[in-house]
Amino acid sequence: MKIGILALQGDFINHFKVLSQLGVDPILVKSPQDLAAIEGIVIPGGESTTISKLLVSSGVYDPLKERLDNGLAGFGTCAGMIILSRVILDGRSDQVALSSIDISVRRNGFGRQVASFETDIDVAGISGGSMRAAFIRAPVVEEVGSSVEILSDVSYRFPDSSTRKVPVICRERNILVCSFHPEIVGDDRLHRLFLDIC
Amino acid sequence: MENKEISTNVTGSSRVKRGLAEMLRGGVIMDVVNAEQAKIAEDAGAVAVMALERVPADIRRDGGVARMSDPVLIEEIQSSVTIPVMAKARIGHFAEAQILEALQVDYIDESEVLTPADEAYHIDKWKFSVPFVCGATNLGEALRRISEGAAMIRSKGEAGTGNVVEAVRHLRSIIGDIKKITQADSSELYGWAKSLQAPIELVEEVASTGKLPVPLFCAGGLATPADASLVMQLGAEAVFVGSGIFKSSDPAKRARAIVEATTHYLDPTILIKVSRNLGPAMVGIEMDQLDLKLAERGW
Numbered sequence: 387m388k389i390g391i392l393a394l395q396g397d398f399i400n401h402f403k404v405l406s407q408l409g410v411d412p413i414l415v416k417s418p419q420d421l422a423a424i425e426g427i428v429i430p431g432g433e434s435t436t437i438s439k440l441l442v443s444s445g446v447y448d449p450l451k452e453r454l455d456n457g458l459a460g461f462g463t464c465a466g467m468i469i470l471s472r473v474i475l476d477g478r479s480d481q482v483a484l485s486s487i488d489i490s491v492r493r494n495g496f497g498r499q500v501a502s503f504e505t506d507i508d509v510a511g512i513s514g515g516s517m518r519a520a521f522i523r524a525p526v527v528e529e530v531g532s533s534v535e536i537l538s539d540v541s542y543r544f545p546d547s548s549t550r551k552v553p554v555i556c557r558e559r560n561i562l563v564c565s566f567h568p569e570i571v572g573d574d575r576l577h578r579l580f581l582d583i584c
Numbered sequence: 585m586e587n588k589e590i591s592t593n594v595t596g597s598s599r600v601k602r603g604l605a606e607m608l609r610g611g612v613i614m615d616v617v618n619a620e621q622a623k624i625a626e627d628a629g630a631v632a633v634m635a636l637e638r639v640p641a642d643i644r645r646d647g648g649v650a651r652m653s654d655p656v657l658i659e660e661i662q663s664s665v666t667i668p669v670m671a672k673a674r675i676g677h678f679a680e681a682q683i684l685e686a687l688q689v690d691y692i693d694e695s696e697v698l699t700p701a702d703e704a705y706h707i708d709k710w711k712f713s714v715p716f717v718c719g720a721t722n723l724g725e726a727l728r729r730i731s732e733g734a735a736m737i738r739s740k741g742e743a744g745t746g747n748v749v750e751a752v753r754h755l756r757s758i759i760g761d762i763k764k765i766t767q768a769d770s771s772e773l774y775g776w777a778k779s780l781q782a783p784i785e786l787v788e789e790v791a792s793t794g795k796l797p798v799p800l801f802c803a804g805g806l807a808t809p810a811d812a813s814l815v816m817q818l819g820a821e822a823v824f825v826g827s828g829i830f831k832s833s834d835p836a837k838r839a840r841a842i843v844e845a846t847t848h849y850l851d852p853t854i855l856i857k858v859s860r861n862l863g864p865a866m867v868g869i870e871m872d873q874l875d876l877k878l879a880e881r882g883w
Binding site for chain 2: 393394395396397398399400416417431432433435436439440443444464465476477478493494497498499500501502503504505506520521522523567570571
């Protein structure tokens, strides 16, 4: 199976390693031609404003959006979640989203880097015990559409002392997103789930 | 599925510190001295900005003691952009680092570009929740900084010169020695640890993985899209650009070009396109005309 990894900026090499170990054929996507043979696309962690600009300047945005709208499986981690979402809060005005999953996300919603954290989460439908999740300047999912399935959430105490339950893994049809980085922890269970969707 | 309250959360772990460096890979981190420059950098697609009071070229020109920026300046930059904001502390000046951590900067650069505050010791970076990047000229220096808690290593290069030659020397030295170590047998690794003056555990880790335990970025003297392509091809995982952008004739355009070149560093067609009509780059200095070598600071 050929799986594309958007390789404009970010930790795409980490995804490349995980997918290679799972026996698929990862393709680094930097131009529209790279999309031709892929059966799924991973959008990695990174800086979402930078990736957004490079998506447009490389000409990848339009054909990728068309493929996703037509059912191509997509998996986004952190910045990748932001880029696949329908609404970006606290983004830049010129920031594009692929609008592939009906969620609203707030960039850096947990705070700056000193608030970045790791914790154990349980994931619905995934066996093998809890999953270590690293949240790095991570986005917060503020709203989810009615057809979005929440596979995991965490209760988080925000700086204003309110404690809210925040979805951290969401799925809608062909799209899987998470606000943390399974690719840097070395837990491949979400990648396996994604390959099942492809 | 609901998870328990976040009392089990861990902040400031090596994983989240090094993790932010992983997220910056393939990107450009730009030196800025005020909010206006920070906005230009973010508009151009920078993955982060580095706040400092003078760019290295001006530190060279004006001389005097170079220190951490005024907190007001850092706060203005933090409120003007949404990307990570880094800031520089002097080598060994842990009080400056404590202030920067309290300001919630996203990364601290314990930098030879500022005047060192301690001639014997670097900052004990394990004591901080905020991650640190440190410069290195060779593998031993890189591993010593990592043993002190650095979560990212960058080449030192010669900041403020517009001359990439020293950054290339440092990258080649670090990556060249890593290649050699992967060929060494277990007895030889003790010799390497001795000659590099680095902990054996880190030398063994490099030998087995073939890379540094933290991301390796390039800094010091980059001025053109071709410079970015060169160092990425040599094995840098991202680039810092200091004086090269805001000392050029058209900073916005050059910044954008270097972002594109760092992504598409293997594609000459795109490199041609982004290199056209950038206007004059910063003038630059040859190494034998330098009065002050910043890379010699730190050890």
